[in-house]
Amino acid sequence: MSVAEQVDFKTVEDDSATLRRIVWSSVIGTAVEWYDFLIYATATALVFNKIFFPAGNGTLATIAAFGTYAVGFLARPLGAAVFGHYGDRVGRKAMLAITIIVMGLGTFLIGLLPTYQQIGIAAPLLLVALRFLQGIGLGGEWGGAVLMVVENCPSDRRGLLGAMVQVGNPIGNIAAVGMFALVAGLPEAQFMSWGWRIPFLISVLLVGVGLYIRLSMDETLAFRQVRAKNDVARLPLVEIFTHHRRPFFTAVCLKISEIAWASIGGVFAMAYATANLGLPRSVVLNGAFASSVVALFAIPLFGWMSDRFGRKTMFFASCAFSVLFxxxxxxxxxxxxxxxxxxxxxxxxxxxxxxxxxxxxxxYSELFSARLRYSGASLGFQVGAALSGGLTPLIAASLMAVSGGATWPVSLFLIACAMITATATYVAPEMANKELT
Structure with a gap:
């Protein structure tokens, strides 16, 4: 490696203005991706069970709607595997541009879908296919967006700045819930006919903005080092499953409790409050909106606290809350x-x-070396999300149906998820303030 290359590798961490640009570019791009993915969650709880499935048994329609919601999560590991492979071989930047197009296309086309009454069984089948496309896009996107920041920032601020990328989630959720709150004020017939489509169709404009931002970003510091040393992994996933199984399965289990609470608090609670408790849509939408506003400040705070007190301490605290609440x-x-x-x-x-x-x-990113980091972190995150997040609303609705409407089985399920994550937290290495490999 030449002296010039070595100096170039240090510029991002030393240049605070460049680092800020990288962080905010990742936040904005991720916000667009999450908006696309999360408007589906809101529509699942409020619309899809009524217009994309046969009328009759409301409980079965809700379970079927949550099944299509789960498809997006189940597709995420495939997106992580495909884009993680090329992200570790070609680079992070190119994958980020492709994934935002994939996600945006799936979202826009959902807004154009005919209903069950119009085309019959083809409607839910097309809905499932497009939700699968959304999952592919998000599955590949997350790892690249996080690594653009994590691989460029100093070790003592990696918790804070890495967490900042996740602020894109509440921003996207605020935009999604806000859009649905606007159209939810329409008369019921208009909302169910065309009003719900507006949040999906408008995503094409947001994707254009996100794509422009991502094309202006530079490749990460760590990947340029790997490429300069001719150390690019030929088959990243094969290496992970043959030599790095422990960090992979640790990452999977670290995700289980968090995504279960995201699905119960952000999706299942909407359906439960409106269908079982008879509360108006506005109440649960306000709850989702308020939680996202709080998250704008809470996520960076939690990231900063993890730099000071450690990743393990913060995870244990959240697991304890999950059991008690x-x-x-x-x-x-x-x-x-x-x-x-x-x-x-x-x-x-x-x-x-x-x-x-x-x-x-x-x-998750700190658990893997640079040459395998996109694949390892992405796949660990997305497999955990698929196992818990995608199936949780479906499991919760099924448990309530079997128990005659009782919620205690759902609470026990949440406790079980928390215990799995607490075990993974115990065995995971503490990485706060340590240099990446």
Missing amino acids: AFPLFWLLDTRDPTIVILTIVIAISFGQMVMFGIGAPW
Whole structure:
């Protein structure tokens, strides 16, 4: 490696203006991706069970709608595997440009879909196919966006700046919920006919902005070093499953509890509050909106705290909350008091999800070396998301159906997820303030 190359490799960390640009570019691009993915979640709870499935049994329609929601999560590991492979071989930047196009295309086309009444069984089948495309896009996008920051920032700020990328999630959620809140004010017939489509169709404009930003970004410091040393992995996934299985499965299990709470607090609670408790859509939308506003500040705070107190300490604290709040979550929702319901959703998402969601971004990445980091971090994150996040609303709805509408099985499920993540936290290495390999 030449002296000039060595100097170039140090410029990003030394140049605070460049580092700020990288962070905010990643946040904005990720916000667009999450908007596309999360408007589907809101529509699942409020619309899809009514217009894309046969009328009749409302419980079965809801379970079917959550099944299509799960497809997006189940597709994410495939996206992580494909784009992770090329991200470790070709570079992070190119994959980020492709994934945002894939995600945007799937979202836009959902907004054009005919309903079940118009084309019959083809409607839910097309919905599933496009949700799968969304999952592919997000599965490949997350790892690249995080690595653009994590691989360029100093070790003592990696928790804070890595978590900042995750702020794109609440920004995207605020935009998604805000758009649905606007169209939800329409008369019911107009909302169900064409109003719900607007949030999906408008995503094409956001994708254009996100793509422009991503094309202006530079390749990461760490990948340029790997390429300069001719150390690019030929088959990253093969290396991970033959020589790095422990960090991979650790990353998977670290994700389980967080994404379960995201799915219960952000998706299942919407359907439960509106269908079972008879609360208006506005209450649960306000809860989701408020939790995202709080997350804008909570995620960077949790990331900063992980730099000071360690990743493990913060994860253990969130697991403890998840166990202790699993039953009170539904007791508080059952009060039907709008203020209590909104506060409950905010508390559940903030401490059950956002602690681990923010800190997980740098921590998953820190478990792998640079030559395998895109594949390892992405696939670990997305397999955990698929196992827990995609299936949780479906499992919760099924558990309630089997138990005659009781919520205690769902609470026990959340406790089990927390114990899995607590075990992974115990065996994972503490990486706060340590240099990346």
